[in-house]
Amino acid sequence: MARPCGLVYISGWIPHVSPMFSSPPRPPASPPTRSESVIETLRSAILGGEFAPGERLHEVKLTARLGVSRTPVRSALQKLASEGLLDYAPNRGYAMRDFPVDEIISAYEVRAVLEGLAARLATERGLTAVHRALLERALADGDQLLAGGALSPVDRGVYRDVNSTIHETIHAAAGSRMLADMVRLCQHVPVSSPRNVVAFEVRDVRRRHDDHHRIVEAILSRESWRAEMLMRDHVASVKTSLIRSLTGSSTAEAAPVDGRASV
Amino acid sequence: MARPCGLVYISGWIPHVSPMFSSPPRPPASPPTRSESVIETLRSAILGGEFAPGERLHEVKLTARLGVSRTPVRSALQKLASEGLLDYAPNRGYAMRDFPVDEIISAYEVRAVLEGLAARLATERGLTAVHRALLERALADGDQLLAGGALSPVDRGVYRDVNSTIHETIHAAAGSRMLADMVRLCQHVPVSSPRNVVAFEVRDVRRRHDDHHRIVEAILSRESWRAEMLMRDHVASVKTSLIRSLTGSSTAEAAPVDGRASV
DNA sequence: TCGGGCAAAAATGTATACATTTTTGTTTGA
């Protein structure tokens, strides 16, 4: 009954004209197709935990719920299955995957080694002036945010952008589309239960921003091995926080683990 | 014009009942759907280099060529795009991706860190009796094959199976579906040119089999860091061979780099 | 000759009818 499964890789258009820096990925100018809309709607529902593990997603029922025909629904389901959110079997349809804690922790392990590789590759290839400027700007922004004593909710949102800029710039500098896309996949693992939240105190944010400084410093001084190891540990530390929050509970402010947390 | 792209993850059915060891992944009992057949046909054509980089794959033309309607063709194109073989843009269709040498080399870098992680996780989790038996059997088979002086073409095929068993058993022991599937993706990078062949002398095979011995030894003795590093270098050595065969040419017997070479 | 604009052609997106498979529920027999 078990079916072979495979990690797959969805591509954009014109990979050669690699956008220097693709954040934020702007939506297409033309109005989105129904398939695209359905993908977004369903992805949000899935990541939001609206489907129980193992629950089947029937095409016709979704058709009624979403107000489109089976064609875009099928297309969306196939895409979401290819992202690893759904299971699929021929003639049997799609079902919500289960994401046990083990798998979520593994995703962080995978992301840690991948981002570590990105840091190393970026170091070996060297930063362009643009990438360097982006990193230095983001580091300075982070310094300014963290100069005060506490972080407001708005500040946390801003810092999330700073964090994204740093990581995505390094991915871009690494120059591997496969690598960047695999990292993105690691960040799209749905929360399996409401208990999967990570405690982020201001102290933790400071520590992570200091990590960023050291990582960029290592990249700029061409210490590829150091850059890789620093980045690996930087990402892996989230795994530690996750495990800590799953076993003992912390009183710190909690943020959902949905890939948007500042790591 | 550039479109956001994403790595995606295609799933099998019933992930919980993780098959102890999924090689060879047996085909479904029921006859394959037209979509599945078209996927296989097109994937072979793509990996075989039948499409030039940038060449568009029109649905209707493929319809005529494959003798099915647009529906399974569309389904197959979407799947292949999700595997990273094709580019896609809404309202513009699918086109063959370009795989520059840089990207192929990066794929080996990615695979090296991923397989290294798999070795570490397998070490940390520990091997089951079944996994251990499979590894020891494969190692013994390899020893026997390499006892003689030379390797016949048949022997090379057998050794490829031995090699696959070792690597896939370690992936299974690592216990992460995402990790195993990402490794599989790394092995599905098409050859970009006929020059992308790697020289495999008997000496190289011996060396790699010795790597396998050391890796399993490290896993069994719970030396996770050593297992990770040995596996990383084991896989990365193929990258070295690839670069060597791209720059200078070797006179050794050459095998295409299609993921089936023994690594 | 070049470039913009328009219309025809072609390609992709969508809806839907039909085919095949799976699932479900009942019946029937032991």
Added chain:
DNA sequence: TCAAACAAAAATGTATACATTTTTGCCCGA
């Protein structure tokens, strides 16, 4: 009562017609 068998229902796979978008090629004017 249980289980195998069968038929009805439902779900997915496929083909195709139509809608919308993109592409192509021509015309026209500067």
